[in-house]
Each structure stands twice: as structure tokens, then as C-alpha cells.
């Protein structure tokens with residue numbers, strides 16, 4: 406079976422990717438330092454504990470498994486934290502990715518699928534965000550991901566490291582079969598925090614800012630189901646292994662929902678009140694991030710099937726009630 410090295414395979418998106426890879430006939434090898442991931446989430450292939458900054462460990466893992474491709478998820482990914490501790494983001498995300506790519510080149514593994522983000526576009530009023538849009542990140546998280554995209558382009562030119570870059574919009578939902586799901590500690594993302602507030606596991610949700618230039622004053626995001634997202638990654642591995650050119654794809658649905666609209670949908674799905682209060686803006690947040698591209702559908706043949714807000718919240722709510730991991 407062909408192996409794919411999945412950095413961050415013990416995390417939220419990485420664990421779903423491992424399940425999808427296994428279903429597509431690959432063996433996913435998880436490489437994760439367990440800083441934010443969970444060993445319990447590694448269910449679909451071997452686990453190798455290690456840090457992206459540990460070149461010797463990476464060399465050992467490439468030599469042991471000889472993967473045909475790397476799917477690179479491992480990263481710090483919180484906008485708010487990145488504004489307070491930018492050094493963490495530059496070291497872990499940028500220097501860590503650089504170390505990984507150098508190890509991949511040295512091992513002769515020249516196919517990379519990289520998880521980037523719509524946060525690389527930044528706050529661009531009235532601009533349709535497609536893959537050719539300019540990138541002006543307004544937080545250190547987005548800046549770190551943009552820098553890694555640049556490294557990939559330079560490494561392709563110099564070393565033949567070919568890549569598919571996915572710029573995600575907001576990932577939500579969980580495996581409908583309940584094997585893996587979203588479990589961050591501490592949690593910072595809107596939908597899981599809202600579900601916690603609904604069943605009293607934490608205090609009321611705080612809406613971060615109600616004075617944005619949007620119809621209801623709250624930020625707008627484009628939510629995509631994690632299962633649809635990882636399906637695109639499997640298409641991406643096949644794309645790059647078929648020898649097609651390096652390419653960037655947005656992964657979003659093109660529909661935007663405000664924080665208040667997500668609250669309304671959560672109330673409808675769970676049939677429970679959503680305790681919330683209004684608070685100040687969170688530094689680093691963009692007003693509106695909605696994909697304006699259908700390139701992934703047109704070129705990769707990507708067909709999202711679970712990315713309605715209702716299905717994402719239903720799947721997240723099921724996981725919220727039944728699933729968790731232990732260290």
C-alpha cells in the first residue's frame with residue numbers, strides 16, 4: 406500500500422484526512438508531536454511521534470516509511486493566539502515547515518499537499534477571493550501560512566518539490582460515523598464553543614464584535630465540512646502524483662454566514678437556546694472571508710456533499726455529545 410506522511414494526523418483535520426486516505430487505498434502515517442493532537446485520534450495507520458523542528462527524527466521517519474507524498478497539516482492555527490505570540494507561529498509553522506520540506510527533498514519524496522488558509526488574503530473589502538487574489542494577511546497566523554506557500558514555490562524551482570496548496574475557509578463538522586471529531590483544548594472555534602455553551606459545559610458564548618460593516622454587524626465566514634475538505638485532499642494527492650502541475654485551490658462553498666446566523670442555525674439544529682453575550686472585536690479578525698472560486702470543483706472534480714450549515718452543526722453536535730479523546 407502506498408504510504409502518505411500526514412503531519413498533524415492526530416489533530417482535527419489531519420485525523421479526518423487519515424480516514425479518507427485509508428478509504429482511498431493509501432496507508433496514512435501520522436507524524437505529530439501531540440502538542441495539540443490526540444493519540445486516540447490516530448486510528449487509520451501507524452503513529453510516529455515527533456516534532457517538525459526535529460530534522461533527525463524526520464529523516465528517520467522518511468527512511469522507515471518511504472512515503473510517496475506528504476500531507477502537511479501540523480501547525481498552530483489560532484488567529485487570536487498568533488497576535489499575542491507571533492514568534493510561536495513563525496518558529497513552529499514557518500521554520501517547522503522549512504525543516505519538513507528539506508527532509509522531504511533529502512528523502513526524494515517530492516509531492517506535497519499543504520494546508521494553507523483564507524487568512525492569507527486578509528481583509529479585502531468587496532474583492533472576490535479567488536486563487537489569484539492578492540494576499541495581505543492581517544494576522545501572524547495568515548502571514549506564517551503565506552510564507553510557507555512562498556517556500557513551496559522556491560523549493561519547486563530549486564528542488565522539484567511539487568505541491569498542491571489548499572486555502573481553507575472555516576472548517577466545521579465531524580465524521581458522521583463518529584470515529585473522529587473536533588476536540589481542541591483549549592477550544593477557540595465558534596461552533597464547538599457554541600455547542601459547549603448550549604449544554605452548559607461553559608459560560609455564554611461571546612460574540613467578538615458587533616460593529617463590523619456587515620448586515621448584522623458580526624463577522625462573516627464561509628464554512629466547509631471537514632469530510633468534504635479532506636476529500637479534496639485525497640483528490641489533491643492523486644493530482645500531484647499523476648504529474649499534474651503544482652496548483653492552488655480555495656476550499657470553501659462560496660456562501661457566507663455571520664456569527665449571528667451561525668447562532669440561529671445552532672438554535673434550530675439543537676432545539677436549545679444559545680446563551681451568548683456581545684463583546685469587543687478580537688484582534689486579527691477579518692470582516693468577511695468567503696471563497697469566490699470554483700476551481701476545485703472544475704479542475705479537481707471536488708463535489709462537497711455535507712457542507713450545509715445545518716449538516717455541519719448536526720454532525721458537530723452528534724460528536725459533541727458522544728465523542729472525546731483522552732491523553
Ligand code: UDP
Nearest residue numbers: 484593594595598611612613624664687690
Ligand atoms: N467568534 C466569536 N466568538 C468566539 C469564537 C469565534 O464571535 O468565541 C467569531 C470570530 O470572531 C470569527 C468567527 O467566529 O468571526 C469564526 O472564528 P473561529 O475562531 O471559529 O475561526 P477563524 O475565522 O478565526 O479561523
